[in-house]
Amino acid sequence: MMEIGLAVPRVDAHAKVTGQERYAIDHYPPNLLWAGARRAGVPHARLLGIDTAAARALPGVVAVLTAAEVPGTNRQGIVHKDQPVLVEDHVRHCGDAVALVLAEDQERLRQALALIRPDLEPLPGVFDVQQALQPDAPQLHERGNCLSHATIAAGDVAAAWADCALVVEEDFQVPWQEHAFLETQNGVAQLAPDGQLTMTVSTQAPFRDRFEIAQALGLDFQRIRVISPYLGGAFGGKDGATVQCLLALAALHAGGRPVKMVWEREESILAGYKRHAARLHYRLGAQADGSLHALECRLYYDTGAYAHLGGEVLELALEHAAGPYRIPHTRMEGWSVYTNHPVGGAMRGFGVVQASFAFERMMDRIAAALGRDPLALRMQNALRRGDRNGAGITQVHSTGLVPGLEALHRHPLWLDRRIWCEQAGPFKRRGCGIAAVFNAMGYGRGLPDAAIAKVELTPAGTFRIYSAVSDMGQGNATAFVQIAGQILCQEAAALEVVQPDTDLALPSGSSSAGRTTYTYGNALIRACRALQEKLLHWAALMLMADAPADLVLLPGRVRHLGTGRDLTLVQIAAMLPEGERFSVGQFVMPVSREVPETGKEFFIGFPHCFFAYAAHLAYVEVDLLTGRVAVCRYLAATDGGQVLNPRTFAQQVQGAIAQGIGYALSEELLVEEGRVLNADFSRYLMPTSLDIPDIEALAITTIEETGPFGSKGIGEVGINGPLPAIAGAIEQALGVRMHQAPFTPPRVLAALEAHTGSRGDAA
Amino acid sequence: MRLKLTVNGETRELEVAPDRRALDLLREDLGLTGVKEGCGAGECGACTILVDGATRLSCLLLAAQLAGREVTTIEGLAPAGQLHPVQQAFIDCGAVQCGFCSPGMILAAVELLRRDPAPSRALIREGLSGNLCRCTGYHMIIDAVEAAARVLRAGAPS
Numbered sequence: 001m002m003e004i005g006l007a008v009p010r011v012d013a014h015a016k017v018t019g020q021e022r023y024a025i026d027h028y029p030p031n032l033l034w035a036g037a038r039r040a041g042v043p044h045a046r047l048l049g050i051d052t053a054a055a056r057a058l059p060g061v062v063a064v065l066t067a068a069e070v071p072g073t074n075r076q077g078i079v080h081k082d083q084p085v086l087v088e089d090h091v092r093h094c095g096d097a098v099a100l101v102l103a104e105d106q107e108r109l110r111q112a113l114a115l116i117r118p119d120l121e122p123l124p125g126v127f128d129v130q131q132a133l134q135p136d137a138p139q140l141h142e143r144g145n146c147l148s149h150a151t152i153a154a155g156d157v158a159a160a161w162a163d164c165a166l167v168v169e170e171d172f173q174v175p176w177q178e179h180a181f182l183e184t185q186n187g188v189a190q191l192a193p194d195g196q197l198t199m200t201v202s203t204q205a206p207f208r209d210r211f212e213i214a215q216a217l218g219l220d221f222q223r224i225r226v227i228s229p230y231l232g233g234a235f236g237g238k239d240g241a242t243v244q245c246l247l248a249l250a251a252l253h254a255g256g257r258p259v260k261m262v263w264e265r266e267e268s269i270l271a272g273y274k275r276h277a278a279r280l281h282y283r284l285g286a287q288a289d290g291s292l293h294a295l296e297c298r299l300y301y302d303t304g305a306y307a308h309l310g311g312e313v314l315e316l317a318l319e320h321a322a323g324p325y326r327i328p329h330t331r332m333e334g335w336s337v338y339t340n341h342p343v344g345g346a347m348r349g350f351g352v353v354q355a356s357f358a359f360e361r362m363m364d365r366i367a368a369a370l371g372r373d374p375l376a377l378r379m380q381n382a383l384r385r386g387d388r389n390g391a392g393i394t395q396v397h398s399t400g401l402v403p404g405l406e407a408l409h410r411h412p413l414w415l416d417r418r419i420w421c422e423q424a425g426p427f428k429r430r431g432c433g434i435a436a437v438f439n440a441m442g443y444g445r446g447l448p449d450a451a452i453a454k455v456e457l458t459p460a461g462t463f464r465i466y467s468a469v470s471d472m473g474q475g476n477a478t479a480f481v482q483i484a485g486q487i488l489c490q491e492a493a494a495l496e497v498v499q500p501d502t503d504l505a506l507p508s509g510s511s512s513a514g515r516t517t518y519t520y521g522n523a524l525i526r527a528c529r530a531l532q533e534k535l536l537h538w539a540a541l542m543l544m545a546d547a548p549a550d551l552v553l554l555p556g557r558v559r560h561l562g563t564g565r566d567l568t569l570v571q572i573a574a575m576l577p578e579g580e581r582f583s584v585g586q587f588v589m590p591v592s593r594e595v596p597e598t599g600k601e602f603f604i605g606f607p608h609c610f611f612a613y614a615a616h617l618a619y620v621e622v623d624l625l626t627g628r629v630a631v632c633r634y635l636a637a638t639d640g641g642q643v644l645n646p647r648t649f650a651q652q653v654q655g656a657i658a659q660g661i662g663y664a665l666s667e668e669l670l671v672e673e674g675r676v677l678n679a680d681f682s683r684y685l686m687p688t689s690l691d692i693p694d695i696e697a698l699a700i701t702t703i704e705e706t707g708p709f710g711s712k713g714i715g716e717v718g719i720n721g722p723l724p725a726i727a728g729a730i731e732q733a734l735g736v737r738m739h740q741a742p743f744t745p746p747r748v749l750a751a752l753e754a755h756t757g758s759r760g761d762a763a
Numbered sequence: 764m765r766l767k768l769t770v771n772g773e774t775r776e777l778e779v780a781p782d783r784r785a786l787d788l789l790r791e792d793l794g795l796t797g798v799k800e801g802c803g804a805g806e807c808g809a810c811t812i813l814v815d816g817a818t819r820l821s822c823l824l825l826a827a828q829l830a831g832r833e834v835t836t837i838e839g840l841a842p843a844g845q846l847h848p849v850q851q852a853f854i855d856c857g858a859v860q861c862g863f864c865s866p867g868m869i870l871a872a873v874e875l876l877r878r879d880p881a882p883s884r885a886l887i888r889e890g891l892s893g894n895l896c897r898c899t900g901y902h903m904i905i906d907a908v909e910a911a912a913r914v915l916r917a918g919a920p921s
Contacts, residue, residue: 019797
């Protein structure tokens with residue numbers, strides 16, 4: 001039986017382990033053309049013209065398109081539409097597309113792309129956020145270089161410093177992080193003779209894609225159909241247009257033939273979105289008893305050449321900048337700044353990861369200065385239900401941080417940490433670090449976080465769920481089947497989930513923001529209950545039973561409990577008029593009723609009212625000779641409300657932590673004067689199976705009363721903990737302070753040498 | 764050029780360009796899209812196949828190098844309608860999330876267990892370190908390989 005709360009195997013696992021699952025990239029329609037973009041290759045330039053004659057003359061080349069052939073606004077973007085599909089005259093980063101080629105095969109495509117000669121007049125570049133904000137800096141956009149500047153504040157921070165017994169102040173820096181999903185950005189598209197454009201794309205937002213494509217290319221969004229199969233990973237990097245507009249443009253010039261576009265890995269890294277590199281200045285004050293009292297911070301996020309979701313990322317960063325703590329007096333100011341760097345955008349942890357590093361470092365500083373146990377200090381200040389958070393918003397929903405910290409406190413890994421640390425071998429040092437983190441769920445106020453679920457009783461007597469939110473690997477499709485199975489009382493074999501197709505499903509927003517299972521799941525509960533009620537009424541008619549309450553839905557049948565008579569679902573389906581076999585349910589995520597006085601710069605997104613919480617613990621061993629850091633054990637206690645599936649819960653927690661460990665130790669997109677130096681997996685180093693320890697994932701099962709069966713989203717919170725926890729462990733092991741991530745061997749050795757004067761002393 | 768090889772137990776003879784990658788032959792010409800491309804440069808392991816029983820990266824092989832060889836892709840790992848114990852363990856242990864690394868990871872695990880039927884977790888980590896996974900953190904993949912090893916040992920003639 002498919003039920004809530006059980007570790008049922010994922011519904012997609014069988015097709016994936018047998019190679020039968022067809023991702024977007026696995027679609028090769030007959031007679032297809034290949035499309036590809038010529039990238040600018042320079043970070044900042046005037047595009048004076050493009051010589052496409054040689055490329056056009058190449059046999060097998062069907063079309064070479066430039067900005068002149070883009071029919072609509074030629075602007076893509078989710079909130080701020082500032083990114084050209086094809087550059088008209090202003091190149092803003094190396095990954096900008098200047099021309100689009102359609103060719104008979106990939107080899108011709110490559111040859112043609114190499115033959116395109118853009119005439120580029122270099123412009124002075126902007127490669128630093130502070131430099132970009134100077135009045136004399138070269139300007140990237142008409143609005144200037146500041147995409148967003150905002151302040152979120154509470155209390156009276158200026159007056160509050162006087163009441164602090166202790167104030168700590170430091171600067172921190174974090175790098176660009178690459179999503180590095182294994183299936184690169186890709187899709188296929190075909191224009192039908194009647195003008196209908198059908199696209200199968202690796203995307204997190206099929207419904208919103210239609211609007212983005214329609215506006216950029218001047219099309220009617222209702223004539224665009226987007227199909228989103230299971231994704232080979234996404235993590236935020238496929239939220240918004242990647243191949244979509246280019247591919248749609250190509251399809252308009254393909255003479256009705258299907259067109260396929262696949263970004264190679266290097267192109268994926270150059271032209272795809274990244275986690276924002278950031279600089280953070282923090283000043284935190286506490287009273288003598290350890291109560292946090294005042295926080296002031298300034299956050300500078302490098303959004304690169306275009307906005308993507310840079311403003312919204314900054315909103316989440318500021319809203320979380322005070323950590324999951326009670327701090328009565330705060331002032332958190334941030335800038336999201338354009339530079340000639342790759343495009344900063346959505347990535348799991350969405351601005352919160354960067355801030356988590358800084359606020360948790362500050363907590364360890366306060367603990368050290370007051371001689372307090374860092375875990376006890378966090379418990380003392382942790383947000384509880386009813387508290388106001390650092391943004392001044394009352395926590396009225398489930399708030400499970402304190403039980404998470406308590407779970408750490410009684411765990412053997414915490415109790416035995418000193419013994420473990422003392423057992424370090426020669427030229428090794430060990431440390432144990434902790435972190436308390438949180439992450440908001442949903443779009444926040446200003447943009448309805450809504451979903452419409454649709455479920456069908458098929459003529460075969462089975463049920464089909466029309467998912468409208470992509471499954472990029474997080475397992476929401478399995479959660480949907482469990483929800484439907486629970487309400488409709490059906491076996492797994494009788495339940496099917498169809499991946500999003502804008503012609504079959506109903507608009508339900510993007511697969512992002514930890515909202516997928518929460519929002520669509522709530523809508524699905526309503527759809528399933530409506531269908532259940534409808535089926536029981538029809539069964540009552542067919543059985544001439546006067547009270548539908550005497551009927552129950554069972555696997556494959558409806559039973560009249562009073563008489564024991566059964567009707568099969570096949571019989572009921574045969575009786576139902578076509579439209580009656582479907583039900584829909586709609587849900588809109590509640591928003592905070594509080595009206596904050598600050599943060600008004602964010603017309604969407606602020607504030608949020610639902611948060612997942614987590615308490616993390618890392619055991620770390622540092623090699624004093626090489627500077628290499630190994631994470632040896634890891635524990636996470638996560639409040640995601642009630643757990644719909646313990647296995648997919650653990651999958652999300654472990655996967656997020658693995659990405660966080662990569663962010664802490666090795667992942668850093670190296671960008672020099674706007675050029676990416678490590679656009680492949682031999683130089684951009686993400687963790688292998690040797691780099692991630694076993695991860696214990698404890699569930700703190702609060703009840704989120706608004707959530708589907710008491711649950712809330714936990715896909716993101718796990719990535720916020722590893723960087724600060726590992727930093728704390730390294731600091732404890734070496735007695736140093738870590739300010740810049742990732743903690744690569746050279747950085748660790750440099751910190752050690754700065755601290756001891758030489759490497760040998762430490763050993 | 765004319766190429767003759769065995770793919771998933773079936774003899775195939777076909778015309779391929781001399782510079783065609785084995786990966787493209789399998790995915791595009793033979794429709795075996797269970798073979799995935801993640802990087803095209805031999806760094807991620809998603810395109811892993813078995814050639815005469817040994818793991819190879821099909822993105823780094825030319826189709827011509829498969830002449831006369833016996834190739835196994837994920838589609839041919841188990842008879843139709845059945846699962847190899849490693850595939851079953853990946854399902855049961857939660858080793859699959861987005862699943863894009865799964866075919867290559869499973870084939871790497873199959874070869875690992877052929878060489879060492881009872882590897883420790885540390886040796887499993889080492890054996891799979893050429894296959895990147897961005898979703899799982901590897902924990903449940905290691906669990907799955909351990910579980911499959913147990914099943915394979917129980918089923919193997921002593």
